[in-house]
Amino acid sequence: MRFHLLGLVLLAGVAMPAPAQRAQPLDRRVDRIELELRAVQRRVFPNGNSQFVEPEIGDQPGAVPGGNFSGDALSNLSARVDAIEAQLRTLTGQIEESNHRSNTVGEQITRLRAELSGRIERLEAPVRPNVDPPLVPTVRPRPAESPPAAAPPRPASTAPDDAEGAYNAGFRLWDQRHYAEAQTALEAAATRFPNTRWTSWIRNLQGRAYLDDNKPATAARILLANYQDNPRGERAADSLFYLGQALTRLNRRPEACRVYDELGQVYPNMRDEIRRRLPEARTDARCQAN
Numbered sequence: 558m559r560f561h562l563l564g565l566v567l568l569a570g571v572a573m574p575a576p577a578q579r580a581q582p583l584d585r586r587v588d589r590i591e592l593e594l595r596a597v598q599r600r601v602f603p604n605g606n607s608q609f610v611e612p613e614i615g616d617q618p619g620a621v622p623g624g625n626f627s628g629d630a631l632s633n634l635s636a637r638v639d640a641i642e643a644q645l646r647t648l649t650g651q652i653e654e655s656n657h658r659s660n661t662v663g664e665q666i667t668r669l670r671a672e673l674s675g676r677i678e679r680l681e682a683p684v685r686p687n688v689d690p691p692l693v694p695t696v697r698p699r700p701a702e703s704p705p706a707a708a709p710p711r712p713a714s715t716a717p718d719d720a721e722g723a724y725n726a727g728f729r730l731w732d733q734r735h736y737a738e739a740q741t742a743l744e745a746a747a748t749r750f751p752n753t754r755w756t757s758w759i760r761n762l763q764g765r766a767y768l769d770d771n772k773p774a775t776a777a778r779i780l781l782a783n784y785q786d787n788p789r790g791e792r793a794a795d796s797l798f799y800l801g802q803a804l805t806r807l808n809r810r811p812e813a814c815r816v817y818d819e820l821g822q823v824y825p826n827m828r829d830e831i832r833r834r835l836p837e838a839r840t841d842a843r844c845q846a847n
Contacts, residue, residue, distance in 0.1 A: 587637050594641060597648065666823075669815050673781055673804075688756075718748035724759050731762060736770035757783060757790025764796060768803055777803035794824035798831045798838065805842045814844035 717723045723746035730739035743763035748755060761782035767776035780800040784793050797820040804813035817839050820827065827835075 576840070587641070590641060591637070594644060594648075598642060616761070643817050666819055669812075669819065670781070670785060673777075673800075673812060673816075688834050701777075709753065718751040718760070720746065720755035723750060724755050724762070727762060727766075729761065734769075739766040754791060757787050757792040760787075761792035761796045761799070764803075765799055766808075768779075773803040773806040779805065789825070794820060794827040794832060797824070798827075798835065800840065801838055805838070810842045810844075812840040814839065817844060 717726055723742070725741050727746055730736075730742055740763060743759050743766060747756060747759045747763065750759070757775040760779060764776045764780035764783065767773075767779060777800055780796040780803060783790065783796040784800065786795060797816055801813040801816040801820070804810070804816060817835065820831075820835070
């Protein structure tokens, strides 16, 4: 790693023979190493999250230009070297701690996905009625039936040749609340266009169509799959949000809260619309405040 290389450069600079020291004064080499250490800090902690304060060790009286050092200057240089070594040790420890936290969060997310997949599958399993139907149905006289009311016209069925057009066709059906038709159209679109930027949009809207059709278990399965299969998709964060809403409707509030937590961790730059609705969704799921 860069930190071990800096350590080797430091040791090499301290142990360099006298002729090399004359060619490149030791204090200049230490200045260069300090600059490299600061560059490493900025690269590892670009947002200024480093938890230690760099000691302020500057030039002290007694330093003689040109590489001829007095006793005080050598003492000051030794202190600077000790400070650099201490900073390297602290920086290495922080990186190891950060890696440990990242690994822990990754394991928690993996367990959450496995638990959600299993529970959603159990929710979708058919339920056997406790009471068998009667062997002979009761026959009752039926009143005269009036002609069925005219159904509202459905949009014409189309099969666009591109993924964006297929998404827009499904969107129009969903927007007009023809949820069953939207589900069918979006499923066909996702099958025809499985590997485009619009696939994430199609699957997310398909999950929402089932959610709006009061089928939260099926919606949860589709939304979870959209997030798992394409976490970098343009609507992956939306699918996590609506997955939390589906779980809330299924009275799986603890799982919904964990989904909302993962949404905030994985997608800190989520769309403004989702960010605006997230606090109310957490309240509905009875999540604890972050």
